[in-house]
Amino acid sequence: MPFVLILALAGSLAVHGVALFGTDVELFGGGPDPAPLQVELQVPPPAPVAAPVVTKPAVKAKPKVLASARHTAPAITTPVVAAPEAGLETPPEIAPPTPSTAGLASVEPVKPVLAASGTIRFAIFKESLGLQVGRAEHHWEFGEDGSYRLTGVTETSGLAALLKPVRLEIESRGRLVAGGLRPDTFRSRKNGKDANENADFDWSTAAVSLSRDGSVRQIAPGTQDILSLNYQLAYLGRLAEGRDIGVVTGKKYERYALDSLGEEELETPAGRFRTLHLRALTDNTTEIWIALDRQRLPVKIRFTDKKGESFEQVVTEIGTAGEAPRPDVAAPAAQPPF
Numbered sequence: 160m161p162f163v164l165i166l167a168l169a170g171s172l173a174v175h176g177v178a179l180f181g182t183d184v185e186l187f188g189g190g191p192d193p194a195p196l197q198v199e200l201q202v203p204p205p206a207p208v209a210a211p212v213v214t215k216p217a218v219k220a221k222p223k224v225l226a227s228a229r230h231t232a233p234a235i236t237t238p239v240v241a242a243p244e245a246g247l248e249t250p251p252e253i254a255p256p257t258p259s260t261a262g263l264a265s266v267e268p269v270k271p272v273l274a275a276s277g278t279i280r281f282a283i284f285k286e287s288l289g290l291q292v293g294r295a296e297h298h299w300e301f302g303e304d305g306s307y308r309l310t311g312v313t314e315t316s317g318l319a320a321l322l323k324p325v326r327l328e329i330e331s332r333g334r335l336v337a338g339g340l341r342p343d344t345f346r347s348r349k350n351g352k353d354a355n356e357n358a359d360f361d362w363s364t365a366a367v368s369l370s371r372d373g374s375v376r377q378i379a380p381g382t383q384d385i386l387s388l389n390y391q392l393a394y395l396g397r398l399a400e401g402r403d404i405g406v407v408t409g410k411k412y413e414r415y416a417l418d419s420l421g422e423e424e425l426e427t428p429a430g431r432f433r434t435l436h437l438r439a440l441t442d443n444t445t446e447i448w449i450a451l452d453r454q455r456l457p458v459k460i461r462f463t464d465k466k467g468e469s470f471e472q473v474v475t476e477i478g479t480a481g482e483a484p485r486p487d488v489a490a491p492a493a494q495p496p497f
Contacts, residue, residue, distance in 0.1 A: 199297075223283075232438035263450070269335045271301040272393045277479035281460075282428070283313070283474035285328055292319040295472055297457075300391060305334050309386050326350055331387040338381055339394030344386040347409050356409030358384060367407050376412040379405040389447060393455040400437060400480070408441075423448065425459060429474045432458050 181442040207460050276299060283293035295313040302308075311375070327349055331389030333342035345358040357370040367382070383391045395402055402417045420436040425448055432450040439445045448459035458474040 167393070179204075216341070227432045231241070231277060252296055268335055269305065271307075271335055273299060273301070273456075274479035276300045277477070279456060279458075279474055280476040282475050283316075283470060286471055287467040291317065293325075293437075293471075297386075305336075306332070307340060308332050308334050309390060311386050323367070324350075327354075329386050331384050333387070340383065340387045340391045342382075342384045342387050345407060354409070358407045358409055360407075367412055369407070369411070371410055377410060379414070381405065382407060382412070385409065389457040389460070392437070392447065392449050392457070398437065398449075400435070415441065415443055415445070422451070425450075427458060427474050429458065429477050435456060 211243075216340055265395050273426055278299075279297045281295040281297075282291050283295055284290065285292045293313060293315045295311065298310045300308045309331040311329045312326070313328075314320070315324055328347065330344075330346045331340075331342050332344045333340060335341070341358050341360075341362065342358075343362075345360075347354040347356040355370055358367075358370045360382075361368070365380070366375050367378050385406060387406045388404070388406055391404075392398065395404075398417070399419050401419050403416060404415050406413060406415045416439060418438045418440075420438055423434050425432045425434045432448075433452045434448040435455075437447045437449065442465055444461075444463040446459075446461040446463075447457050449455040450458045456474075456477065459472070461469060461471045463469040
């Protein structure tokens with residue numbers, strides 16, 4: 160009889176494993192895309208970067224507000240990540256190579272819209288299951304010299320972590336200039352190892368070097384990496400009319416046509432927010448809800464891959480400038496005009 164019970168338990172775990180990862184979908188982002196065939200004249204790539212990589216990916220989550228939305232994830236009444244012990248470990252600082260500044264005029268530091276430092280935590284849901292499968296944490300720091308550092312950690316949780324533990328880390332470093340964030344380096348790690356999805360920006364030549372295939376691509380002014388994009392939205396005007404922006408994912412460079420889908424009231428474990436819903440359609444679909452009453456912070460992100468599989472992350476806690484992340488109770492802050 161014990162042997163029969165063991166077989167039944169193994170069968171149950173197998174079924175859940177297939178449901179969660181039957182198509183081997185990576186947590187919030189998918190596996191590597193096939194490299195497109197292209198012919199272009201390129202600047203020779205710079206010397207390989209020896210610096211380690213630390214980064215974190217944006218992930219999707221879903222609280223009780225989602226119950227009235229499109230999928231049936233269970234309502235959340237308390238923050239998914241408790242402070243302080245439940246917080247994800249912040250990646251250690253990595254000293255990136257000094258980016259080329261040849262031909263760049265000296266840039267005077269610009270005062271950040273956000274607090275000098277802060278943390279946002281998210282719960283991640285797989286929409287086809289209506290279940291939480293992970294959690295994420297974003298952290299930002301602005302230096303007095305005009306530099307910035309953004310980190311993101313995403314990892315599986317619960318049964319998903321038991322069946323397929325995944326930890327993704329991403330990091331964006333750069334400077335805050337008149338137009339907002341100007342990334343210099345983007346780094347990524349998966350399960351503690353270099354994910355080889357890194358990027359080095361050279362603004363003197365308006366180009367980015369991608370480690371994945373060694374290519375050098377020309378980029379448009381104001382281009383962001385996939386992490387800094389979420390926080391650059393605080394500096395862009397007229398978002399309600401939509402915007403076009405270059406984005407480096409670590410795998411490739413592409414143009415995002417950000418469409419505005421209008422304002423929405425969003426209920427989350429971190430509080431209720433008046434948000435602007437933005438959407439970018441490429442090979443995949445990326446949607447971001449920014450809080451108009453909280454410095455345009457991203458409070459909900461949805462990623463839908465080519466196969467239609469969606470992961471959604473929803474804010475559970477927000478903390479800024481020395482305070483521990485907590486459910487949002489701060490008074491609305493002044494917002495830049497659209």
